[in-house]
Amino acid sequence: MIEVIEPGFATTVQDEGRPGHYRQGMAPSGAMDLASYRLGNALVGNDPGAASLELTFTGPRLRFTQAATVAVTGGDMPTFVNGREAKAWMEIDVSAGDELSFGFLRSGVRAYIAVSGGIDVPAVLGSRSTHALVGIGGFEGRKLTAGDILPTGTVRNQASSLRKLLPEHIPAFSGKVELRYVPGLFSYRLSTRGIDQFNGRTWTVTPNADRTGIRMTSTEGPLEFVDGERPFGAGSDPSNVVDAGYPVGAIQIPSGTEPIVLSRDAVTAGGYFTVGAVISADLDRLGQCPTNGTVRFVPVSIEQAAAARQASAKYLSAAIAALSH
Amino acid sequence: MNDVHQIKTGIPGTFYRKPSPSEPNFIEEGASVAVGATIGLVEIMKSFHPVTADRNGVLDRFLVEHESQVAPGQDIAEIRLVN
Numbered sequence: 420m421i422e423v424i425e426p427g428f429a430t431t432v433q434d435e436g437r438p439g440h441y442r443q444g445m446a447p448s449g450a451m452d453l454a455s456y457r458l459g460n461a462l463v464g465n466d467p468g469a470a471s472l473e474l475t476f477t478g479p480r481l482r483f484t485q486a487a488t489v490a491v492t493g494g495d496m497p498t499f500v501n502g503r504e505a506k507a508w509m510e511i512d513v514s515a516g517d518e519l520s521f522g523f524l525r526s527g528v529r530a531y532i533a534v535s536g537g538i539d540v541p542a543v544l545g546s547r548s549t550h551a552l553v554g555i556g557g558f559e560g561r562k563l564t565a566g567d568i569l570p571t572g573t574v575r576n577q578a579s580s581l582r583k584l585l586p587e588h589i590p591a592f593s594g595k596v597e598l599r600y601v602p603g604l605f606s607y608r609l610s611t612r613g614i615d616q617f618n619g620r621t622w623t624v625t626p627n628a629d630r631t632g633i634r635m636t637s638t639e640g641p642l643e644f645v646d647g648e649r650p651f652g653a654g655s656d657p658s659n660v661v662d663a664g665y666p667v668g669a670i671q672i673p674s675g676t677e678p679i680v681l682s683r684d685a686v687t688a689g690g691y692f693t694v695g696a697v698i699s700a701d702l703d704r705l706g707q708c709p710t711n712g713t714v715r716f717v718p719v720s721i722e723q724a725a726a727a728r729q730a731s732a733k734y735l736s737a738a739i740a741a742l743s744h
Numbered sequence: 745m746n747d748v749h750q751i752k753t754g755i756p757g758t759f760y761r762k763p764s765p766s767e768p769n770f771i772e773e774g775a776s777v778a779v780g781a782t783i784g785l786v787e788i789m790k791s792f793h794p795v796t797a798d799r800n801g802v803l804d805r806f807l808v809e810h811e812s813q814v815a816p817g818q819d820i821a822e823i824r825l826v827n
Contacts, residue, residue: 709756
């Protein structure tokens with residue numbers, strides 16, 4: 420078991436998520452940076468899908484009641500075992516009574532703690548991911564608080580030496596992020612000039628960002644819309660449409676001023692036009708967009724999105740296959 | 745012993761010196777502070793989080809402006825420690 424001494428800013432249990440319930444208005448949740456989460460599980464020898472802890476901005480202080488191996492992945496956050504610094508992206512042996520703590524975040528937004536055996540909270544609709552807005556999954560459907568006791572799964576036989584990610588496979592988290600997106604469903608609401616404005620601007624990530632969505636701003640005025648009468652059922656604002664679904668990664672731009680990119684705890688439908696959706700290969704990058712960092716949106720085709728998705732999968736299997744002892 | 749100490753923020757966001765626009769600052773430069781005292785707020789994810797003193801002493805000066813953007817690990821204020 421793991422005792423939570425201090426919870427950190429917003430620490431939740433996450434796994435691969437619970438896809439398949441979107442039509443009932445249930446977002447999939449799951450790790451905001453799936454690649455870092457998956458690499459963590461591979462590092463500690465867990466089966467894919469074991470639940471980990473997702474840390475946001477600041478880390479928790481945890482005490483282990485029994486020996487385990489852990490791995491810290493994702494954004495760069497100094498890690499300490501009993502006050503002594505330990506390395507990220509490799510297995511760390513902890514003994515009963517050891518304390519894990521963290522320093523100030525140096526890049527990205529989120530880090531992951533994978534634990535041998537996984538965090539063994541009950542699965543809800545097939546997933547241990549926390550959906551805090553709905554209050555289901557994870558540890559009692561919420562972020563951790565001091566005093567929580569986390570059950571962990573049976574520790575598997577550990578290899579004789581510690582696994583480590585090769586340096587060339589460690590992702591870099593930049594303060595300047597490019598997000599590729601496929602235009603649609605409502606990009607026709609913007610004029611040609613409006614689309615050029617959207618693609619041409621450098622957007623700044625605001626502090627209004629969480630697992631539901633990431634809001635961005637710019638110093639320039641609203642994007643240019645196409646004029647014309649709004650259909651029955653849409654609102655009066657030029658960014659309104661008749662309610663429709665929002666895919667994960669959807670980019671909505673209320674009043675054409677501040678884009679909000681919906682993430683893994685997305686609102687699943689509503690009445691804002693969406694200029695497009697960030698491709699799945701770049702959702703991890705979205706989850707690591709640092710506050711006050713900059714974002715540029717790059718339009719791509721469905722074929723390019725599929726190729727990027729394959730390239731991501733290939734990188735991940737190569738990185739996992741090359742874990743060295 | 746080092747007699748100056750920096751109070752840091754762990755979270756990024758917008759820094760405020762006062763609890764709300766219509767209220768006075770939490771603390772002025774030159775005033776005494778005790779461990780746990782709130783010296784400002786950081787707004788992130790639509791919620792406000794106190795920045796608290798982790799030492800006793802005199803708050804010599806703020807190192808960031810009211811309503812400015814701060815980053816994780818950034819120094820917020822300097823305390824002169826009182827032995």
